[in-house]
Amino acid sequence: MEDKIKRLKLLLKESGSDAILISSVPNIIYLTSYSGFSYFEREAFLIITNKENYLITDGRYAEIAADIPGFKLIETSSENTIDSVFENLGKKIKKIGVEENDLSVSEYRKIRKYFKTANLKNLQNLRIIKNDNEIKAIKKACRIADMAFDYILRKIKKGVTEKELAFEIGFFIKRGGGDISFPPIVAFSKNSSIPHHQSSNRKLKADNIVLLDFGVKFDNYYSDITRTVFFGKADDKFRKIYQTVLTAQQKAIHYINLVGRRHPTYEVRARETRVRDIDEVSRGHITKHGYPTIPHSLGHGIGIEVHEPPRLSPKSKDILRPGMVFSIEPGIYIPGYGGVRIEDLVLIKENKLEILTHSPKEIIEI
């Protein structure tokens, strides 16, 4: 925690503001290790000045918030509204850096009554490089996900519904001490052509594609994995699509390892590799084989949020750095037929990458 706050104070110094207002729940979890505040409504703010770190919340959280080390609690109530709190702090703090991508317009108007503001864009990337503890938590979340995949293979049977399998995945993960990252996506047959399909009551039939996309939350950190298996004997059409997706993924992995070794065939230095180039390598392989382009990014950073920086998309400006953890998940989707997606999490190290999810990737026929 100390290190994180130190980095924030450095950011504060560079910004020319007197304080930083942290409003986004993931950044609050990151800085306080407390994950009890709602994502659905505003229940807390942090204000970091050179001298003090304030945690502002209401009576429902006061008892627990008073125990969070490194922060001074300011309790709001119907007598001490957030407006009064801001007004008081505004006497000492003139200019405050805010998260413009998180604050709502209404909140911003309120804050502007009491402070000058600056948009601290860097806060979006506050968590982009993971430390050892974070990597440990993500690895544990990946291990549970791998076990869940192994478990769910045994539940894939004729007549089972998408919802039932999704439930079983969640059940297994929770029994294993984790939580689910998002409602597991289970998609049979042509449903698998919808990248973010909502699991339905559709029943599994012979010769169906089975796409499974789920993640685990462990100790506030997420994993994310996708595998696509075949219920029956895989035909050539499926095999060709599957192989194209798998190779697209392998090319991305290979590319990262190459630039890590500063391979002469790539005229880039490892430290300056744009993550969009990774997207391009993988996406290009798919379109070159006559399939539609991936209708989503090749991947996304992951940590306290399922999707966080870096973004592996054609327009991304992020640069590859050791300590980043992200997904690589190419997919081919044919409306009316179905889709294949293969997703793994990787950790970027000094000269290469480490794959964090280990479920098998050869074609599985059940």
Place this chain on the structure above:
Amino acid sequence: MEDKIKRLKLLLKESGSDAILISSVPNIIYLTSYSGFSYFEREAFLIITNKENYLITDGRYAEIAADIPGFKLIETSSENTIDSVFENLGKKIKKIGVEENDLSVSEYRKIRKYFKTANLKNLQNLRIIKNDNEIKAIKKACRIADMAFDYILRKIKKGVTEKELAFEIGFFIKRGGGDISFPPIVAFSKNSSIPHHQSSNRKLKADNIVLLDFGVKFDNYYSDITRTVFFGKADDKFRKIYQTVLTAQQKAIHYINLVGRRHPTYEVRARETRVRDIDEVSRGHITKHGYPTIPHSLGHGIGIEVHEPPRLSPKSKDILRPGMVFSIEPGIYIPGYGGVRIEDLVLIKENKLEILTHSPKEIIEI
């Protein structure tokens, strides 16, 4: 759906804008009945003009979005960015009403490049009056919650942990075809003095308070219920606190029924009752008996969100209306000792209220 869009078009007319931009996920669910968009990042917008209803989303959702009746799909991609979409629409739409309490400052800046904007505050209350279908879904969610309470009573045993009970609640609800509204709050002994306690590995011991707060999501609609039971023989201190909370809740219910009947002892007309007066009646009963005031609102509207208008708080400006559904949940919390909260959902009808959760409220000793 038709009716909802009609109401929106009326709102549009009144607003003097050319279009309405709907960004909040709950309002998108309300208007499209599609609940697949993420709450954690922006994946869709609706734009409602006099002539057209647009649904703007990306390729991951394009196939499913094309099937949503009443909306014309605009698909974003790396070629057709959200900026280009806004720029194009900006040629026809001059002024657009937005949800300032939902849009982030960054999004707002982007929108302001292409449109004049107006803050449509009424959109916050778009869902405040429930129709018959919505009430039906909430009632079903309440029924499952009541069954879950009955089920969980049988799992309360010496040595069981808070997390285990929370898991069992979730398990039961999902087996019953619902989903959980939020991680169930299970709090033993002094943990129950933290209104939003995160269930821990604490084990149940003799003479412990057991506070259970959970909800069910069914067909996109939520329920919410809290009961506090005693593991062992309840002592006088607990009994006194429990009775005070229960009476505080009954007084609120009684008050609503009285104003519904335009009772002469209350100098208000039913149609102009402020919900803050309900809060006051209940809160006053608790403080009058020497206990600390409720550190949260007396209750909250519920529907597509667990917390939505109206707010039953001392500063609320909402007026009681038939069709509202909200919680009434007084509580007494004594740090170091524990807490008692009793929460039910109620539906406001023309002349009275209907209680939607039916779990027993006499003191339960296990």
